[in-house]
Amino acid sequence: MKxxxxxxxxxxxxxxxxxxxxxxxxxxxxxxQELWRHGYEVSPGTLYPLLRRLERNGWLRSARSGNGPRARxxxxxxxxxxxAVAQVERQLDExxxxxxxxxxxxxxx
Numbered sequence: 001m002k003x004x005x006x007x008x009x010x011x012x013x014x015x016x017x018x019x020x021x022x023x024x025x026x027x028x029x030x031x032x033q034e035l036w037r038h039g040y041e042v043s044p045g046t047l048y049p050l051l052r053r054l055e056r057n058g059w060l061r062s063a064r065s066g067n068g069p070r071a072r073x074x075x076x077x078x079x080x081x082x083x084a085v086a087q088v089e090r091q092l093d094e095x096x097x098x099x100x101x102x103x104x105x106x107x108x109x
Contacts, residue, residue, distance in 0.1 A: 013040060016035060020034065021076060025074040025076055031051075
């Protein structure tokens with residue numbers, strides 16, 4: 001299961017985060033609960049570096065909400081992030097259409 005989490009689900013977690021950031025600000029603790037709700041086993045030690053990586057890539061930007069070292073950090077989708085989500089949606093649609101069973105589907109080769 002650990003290999004599945006690292007090799008496959010990590011990408012799905014990123015897509016999930018970007019999707020929710022498109023809908024509004026994302027907060028780490030809420031995002032952890034959301035991913036857990038969908039059956040993903042994500043720890044804070046995995047999520048927070050992932051959020052920072054998405055920010056470094058220019059897909060998210062963050063701002064502190066409050067003062068002090070434990071102030072909440074809100075993550076927002078950037079314009080670059082919106083483009084990424086749109087492209088991911090197109091790719092997922094194409095993959096979903098290929099994964100659906102089809103009657104009389106011919107294979108090449």
